[in-house]
Amino acid sequence: MQLKFSFPPHRNDSFENFVVDGNNEKAVLICNHFTGKNQDRPASLVITGPPGSGKTHLLTAMGKTASAQSGSTSLYLDGAALMEKVGGSKTYEELKTRLASFESASFLAIDRLEIIEGNKESEDQVFHLYNAVTQAGGKFTAALRTPPSKWGFADWLTTRLLWGHVVTLDPVGDDRKVEVLQKMASDLRLTIERREANWMLTHLDRDPKSQLKALNLIDQRSLTTGKKVSIPLIKKALEHTDAG
Template identity: 30%
Template sequence: MSRQDSNSRQRILNFPVHPEYTFDNFIVSRESEFAWTTARQFALPEAIPAQSLFIAGATGLGKTHLLMATGNLASETQSALYVHCDDFLTTVAAGEESAATALAPLESVDLLLMDDMDRIAGHPAAQERLYLIYNTLRERGKRIVFAGRTPPNRLPDTERYLSSRFQWGVTAELGPIDDATTARLVPKLAQDMGLEIPDKITHYLLTRLPRDFSSIKNAVTRINAESLARQQKVTLPLVKAALGLEDA
């Protein structure tokens, strides 16, 4: 989910929300297959061995997409809530009475999803609050899915009692997007925009694009804008102009 201004972003998102995020439209690579499979299991009501999942990976690899897809699928059979760590920190900082009221829904939900967990580093009060919420949900047999750039065993400035709770569950790391996945992702993003990118252009882009979702989507968006402006189909000269590429 794209980040919004903190004044306009909801503290808690009830599912279903952002229907564009599903498991079906997540392009699965060799480096994301385990995370995709495990997140989907957490969304289903069937019993699973662990109660928590931590999805770790660099920016732009699909952590938030998987969180949202998990919440959307789970909401078909149970209650699910999403909270960004920034909002969690703000709520805790507002004071005990205010935090207790605002965060109460997190303790009564079937599935809690928390994003950008790196931000909890160095915030002992928030860590203690999350520890209590984690324990409450665990005692009730509920599930939690976290996401962050850093795996839980390497989170800095995090109390051991909390990092150990993270590690009680499953950790799934997302690796860089490989060539085969990029070759499927480029035409899929183009198709979603009503654009057709020929195979030879896709292969050209494989040698030019960084291997993260944001960069790939940005490139396809710029190509689409150039195609619309020129009222032309996608050609190599058009792609070079759209992306500012001078090489042959």
């Protein structure tokens, strides 16, 4: 059975719950309009931005919007997964079989595209996927950390990626970071009140990887003790770890 929506599980990402402020408002608006049916819009969109800015969230939100349209198939492919498919295929025919569903997607999103930089075989497949999807009338999207001036792709792939929209997604300001952290917790089915979230932002590392590690430890502690999240529980969950 062919998938119609293959985005990361256990996430409740949509445009409605994306935290917007003056830093990212324009980029979010472009992404929201991209999945519309206006034929005059470019067929591709590349999102660049640092970790934690919400690139995967927007890819998923666009995919959900696109999949709601009649007969549409929205598929997601991580850069690392693409390299595994390329490297794990013994023949070109086997690789084409593995990528066939992505070629025929109405909406294709490739996340963490920077991972494939310098890998000619993977870059070649992204080039082919771009052509296959857009020439069939579909939408191609990709997300990566670096702006075009710092891309390390082959020139022919860079040129193709620049054919459509390229938007920079900046992180929200400090006054909205609590909401972002609460959204991360919500994705883990974990409820953190504003007071506790503020404490975490003040006392712990703010990079997304460290925050996610801390949230998982807090979630485990909350489940084990049967207690709601509090500052004492957070401290206990993170003692003897490098999460902070």
